[in-house]
Amino acid sequence: MANKEDFKLHRKVVEQIPEYIPGKSIADVKKEYKLSDVIKLASNENILGAPKNVRQAIIDSLDNLHIYPDPASTTLREKLAQKLDVEVGNLIVGSGSDEIITMISHAFLHRNEEVIMPWPSFIRYLHNALIMEAETKFVNLRKDFKYDVDAILSAINYKTKFIYITSPNNPTGRIMTHDEIMLIIKNLPDGVVLIVDEAYREFVEDDEFPDMINIVKTHPDKNIILLRTFSKIYGLAGLRVGYAISRKPIINMLFRVKAPFNVNIVSQAAAYAALDDPDHVEKTRALMRKEKKYIYKRLLDNNINFVPSETNFILLDTGMDGEEVFNRLQESGIIVRDMRMYKLDTYIRITIGNREQNKKLLDNLFKILNQKTKENY
Template sequence: MNWKKQIQNLKAYQPGKTIDDVKKLYGLSSIVKLSSNENPFGFSAKVEEYLKKAEFTYSIYPDGYANILRNSLSSHLGVSEKQVILGNGSDEIIQIIARGLLQQGANTVMASPTFPQYKHNAVIEGAEVREVVLDEYGRHNLDEMLRAIDENTTVVWLCSPNNPSGEYISEKSLTNFLNSVPPHVLTVLDEAYFEYVTAGDYYDAIKLIQKYPRLLVTRTFSKAYGLAGLRVGYGIANEEIISKLEPLREPFNNNIVAQGAAAAALTDQAFIESCRLENRKGMEQYYELCREKELKYFPSQANFIVIDFGIDGDEVFQHLLSKGYIVRSGKALGFPTAVRITIGTPVQNQGLLEAIRDFLNTAD
């Protein structure tokens, strides 16, 4: 068969080990998974209440326009429902953007390392990928990214807070960047971890959309809202951009359970605020360890932290795995001597910190 040449060496996404896999491998009865940046506190009680009371008819298609969720988001964000596009996770929004704007002869600019789906989808569409290495502090090198843009650039990707470094883009830096991006380029601002941010100089992306007509923001219900298993993401932009992207969206891409659960999740912002505060407390537990053991790390505004152990990240990963803690080796993320750890509950964090101290003491 005549496959696209650009997919010949493309690899499928490789998920980490499951909890059952690790239990069997190491003969453990209890496993703590802190590798995929899920919410350790689960989801809102209002979602649970909705799921118990809702009556689903699985034999017919869901609402293809997801009116209830779309209108809930419109009200929550203070934008028109025509400014919102829904996806099967924000991954699908990224895929839709790539399908609409990237092709052979075009190029796209992104940081490195950053969320890999930007590059993955660009490669599939045959576009040139221009990667700009993060600065020494794990931040986007915005000046270099601007220099990488030319007349054939169609999309620039910004991830703030960035996955995997956890660093964010300040309001001043972002507005300076947006003021300099040529009008033929769409800037995509990925805010998957927006709800966890506590930095005082963080921007208001919704206000920026009103000012910058070539800006699109993506967000998700998979992280702070705790609905990763239901796969709901969304994009916000001006009506013109959304109207161009909507025909590329798969019909019925948000299932009937996901639509209602996400709408219910929006009604409990007190839960989100609680998760934000608990996440910040947990982050401080890891900062304290890093200061104590003189380990390098990136200050994070997300719900994870990258810690550099100065040795092969796989070695740290394997040790923690043997103790019943699943984290993410930095070797697959662009930080080969580090691991990325999702912030857990206080008890989960304490247990993992003890396992890390045990590893460091053994290595000494």
């Protein structure tokens, strides 16, 4: 058998795709550290789980497992259209918004065209650009992790095809304001697609957050695609449902590249049911508001710098090696996310949990940081 170095079957570009290193699962950490109690605050999932009515909707859908799902997710799109006040033709549903990023890349991105993306931001934009043999231009966020709109506009040239804006951004939790996005749209060249990823939009409290659907409606001459998901506030990450909103010619092209039966019957039924429970969204928002206050206060009391967040996660600067903090938290049964991938070496990202989980996380974090301070004396 040929060794790894001799293996030449693949496209060269595949080697450039950074290996995705998923965090350890609760089961892995329990086994490795012989712990009975492990909490995961790493992937920005909804700590309250899925809405209650989703369970029954899933059970009901089980009668139809032998039938292919509706390829266009029509019933779900009709419900979304009603809720969002758009037409069904303005919507497409994907297996997570992640799949829609791939569809958009397949449908519109030519080889050697340029993709502008903020840095740090969601790494999947880069992966998809690489697969399409397009170039990626990273535009650094400012020191306070806010968007640098001038730098984004300066990055546009004749090769630009996509501009990704993640608002709120992952891993920072910060938004792009209405005025900032309008400045980009005003200067958006005809052949450029603006992709606004709003995976965490339902958590936002800031009044300056734009009403992107209204902006899309009132700018029919601009190529804007909004990405949304059921993975975060709706608590359905495990079922993989996301959607895009855009003008009809764009949605029609996405349908052409879409895998025929991309969203399974169970997931379509669950997402439909989740829309019937607005209380779950409100309850989650209220919990996040309360817990953010608690976490901020404790971080401030302990002189830990953090990025104010409009999401269900917080990026914080531990002031020491973030990987070490990550490992030591894991040893104590708490899984968070280190930020090595973004070269934010002293940072970790924590998902906001319930009070008990947040307290456990912060107690352990401060213990680790205090020990380190003593070691350094």
